[in-house]
Amino acid sequence: MIAPLLAEDVPDPSVVTPGIGGFAVFFFLALVVFFLARGLGKHMRRARTNAAAQARSDAEDTADSADTADTADTAHPAGPTGSGDPVSPTDPPGGTRP
Numbered sequence: 001m002i003a004p005l006l007a008e009d010v011p012d013p014s015v016v017t018p019g020i021g022g023f024a025v026f027f028f029l030a031l032v033v034f035f036l037a038r039g040l041g042k043h044m045r046r047a048r049t050n051a052a053a054q055a056r057s058d059a060e061d062t063a064d065s066a067d068t069a070d071t072a073d074t075a076h077p078a079g080p081t082g083s084g085d086p087v088s089p090t091d092p093p094g095g096t097r098p
Contacts, residue, residue, distance in 0.1 A: 018026075
């Protein structure tokens with residue numbers, strides 16, 4: 001019953017075009033993809049820059065802590081009490097041992 005009605009309304013396939021609606025949808029999707037790609041490019045560039053800065057900062061911190069440890073060992077070889085014994089981390093704050 002429905003098939004004969006639909007068969008009468010089918011236009012010629014060579015004449016059917018998407019029209020202005022199809023163009024508008026395609027153009028809108030192209031704009032969305034363009035702006036998404038541009039935003040992704042900015043984000044990736046910023047992330048790469050931040051990662052490089054973080055790596056430099058980590059390398060500087062590691063180098064500074066190594067320099068500080070070397071300087072601390074050579075600057076006070078006798079320890080803060082002047083007794084000639086280096087101060088261990090378990091020593092009391094005054095630097096004297098019982």
